[in-house]
Amino acid sequence: MTTPSRLDLEQDVVSLTAALCDIPSVSLQERDLADAVEAAVRRLPHLTVLRDGNAVVARTELGRAERVVLAGHLDTVPLTTPANLPVRREGDYLVGRGTTDMKGGVAVQLRLAATLPEPVRDVTYVFYDAEEISDEHNGLARLARHHPDLLAADFAVLLEPTDDAVEGGCNGSLTLQVHTRGVAAHSARPWMGHNAIHDVADVLARITQGQLPDVDVDGLLFRQSLNAVGISGGIADNVIPDHAVVTVNLRYAPHWGPEQAVSYLTEEVFAGLEVEVIDNSPGARPGLDRPAAAAFVDTLKLPVRAKQGWTDVSRFSALGVPAVNFGPGESQFAHADDERCRVDQIVAAESALRRWLG
């Protein structure tokens, strides 16, 4: 499209959600939507705007004592076949791709951007691309590399769906592989070899023994877990196997940095075994002790719980910005073929954030 779709930010937040969904923006195909969002915020004289790839950053520059970020991603997972668009209304729900994850949240951002020219806290609105695909493409990570100064703030809210609650921080996620090595032999003469799959029993026992307790971090309870998520081994039905691999995933609470998690698995749980780290994404502390965060929780009067899964809040954490998730939608409908969002949650989210920023 050479002329961006015109987004009317004066319409109600539910209609705006539908309008955003009806500009499809599957990951890596966000340009039309990014163009429309950029054009809409550039029409607002109280904001300074930057475009980076298919990310858009719009900021108030009021010299307030605090600055907060409201962030949301523009992309969605792929459409269904036939397409679960355009959006339609079904009773209390808007139904269609993006309604929950997370164009309801983006609509809230845009409504606040348009209607709060003088918020009590300076606000940085971040709209970014490629959250739903592999890390290398992530638009928020790219912004953090290109413009870390633009993301500086006292507190950040990601408007991912949180089911009428606030979710603080996130667990870290460490994936590694444990290799067992044996000696191959014909299975008619197993005593000539050493069975590497049988040694997996020890790996599984260590996983059982290596479970970690729940941890309170900044007042929120994080559940930790250690799981085998993959296993493979074997050469042929008549060969004693000489190699097996167990892929293990540790979800660790944000009181630990990434190095502590690696030490725990390599030096304690799997001490003496052959271990290879595959991926390690650090967690994020909820940071609810910061004044802006405390004011946020006080104003919203919603349940606050720990975020168990890894989310982009940890990218803010890495920049020194405590962050929470709060946005309209039920996470069970994210990525679902029948993706949908309760319209009253979208309205309530706009209203809650307006109270905090107004």
Added chain:
Amino acid sequence: MTTPSRLDLEQDVVSLTAALCDIPSVSLQERDLADAVEAAVRRLPHLTVLRDGNAVVARTELGRAERVVLAGHLDTVPLTTPANLPVRREGDYLVGRGTTDMKGGVAVQLRLAATLPEPVRDVTYVFYDAEEISDEHNGLARLARHHPDLLAADFAVLLEPTDDAVEGGCNGSLTLQVHTRGVAAHSARPWMGHNAIHDVADVLARITQGQLPDVDVDGLLFRQSLNAVGISGGIADNVIPDHAVVTVNLRYAPHWGPEQAVSYLTEEVFAGLEVEVIDNSPGARPGLDRPAAAAFVDTLKLPVRAKQGWTDVSRFSALGVPAVNFGPGESQFAHADDERCRVDQIVAAESALRRWLG
């Protein structure tokens, strides 16, 4: 080839071995060699000959009180690149594809066929195709279907390489898969699911507990074993797996039939688990209590031991014919790139069988 290679059965057994090897006969490409063998035995007036595909059966019809089978396969595993043919002499060894597995044995059969017109026991010489590949092609199995009467005998000797010993009977081999089932969940919330890979620990523990002792069958000691030979499971690094499969191989002594082996694993070792039988090849009793077998052992004065691996002797066992393996060659060189056979073993095997039959 339209004119078969002419095999000279008057030459010494070592030269004959080399001549047989130099007619390549990789599995399913045995026709040239089968033609040559058929032509050679048809020139012997004391034998009646039948051709079935690329198998050849030649029998004395002397009305003796006992009949024995001498059997060997004509095919080999594939040649190396460059080809490990033609055969060459290296010190005490003939070197090249087929020398050990098992054209030395075939040469012994042909020498006895040519030079023993009136053996003390009637002899059925069986030369067959496709032993080295999957069961469906096996020439001995095909002969057993087409001409079971031709294989009837009191005792059978397969001339597979046995390292200066007699190997009696063979273990059975049962392969099955044990499935564990769980409930998939995001690995950030493992308590929403059930980890099927963790349940593999129970399967491996049962394998350890399910090991079977050595068993004496007809005076020979058979070693039994139970092994995991394959394992797989896992959906993605961020998903609690809902399914894992362990492939298990049981080598069971021939005091058990195939049904007993299945009962043991399904009703005892893996009772209550989801089990699927993949393959079950029954073993064979050594049958050394039969007079022809006892005379064989008495005459050869060689060590007699149990055959641990599954071999075609079990096809004779299924026809009610006790069978042993006895032939020139060291099994460590079978299928090896540097396949080779000690020439004195070929000479000794011919001599030993001649004493028994002469």
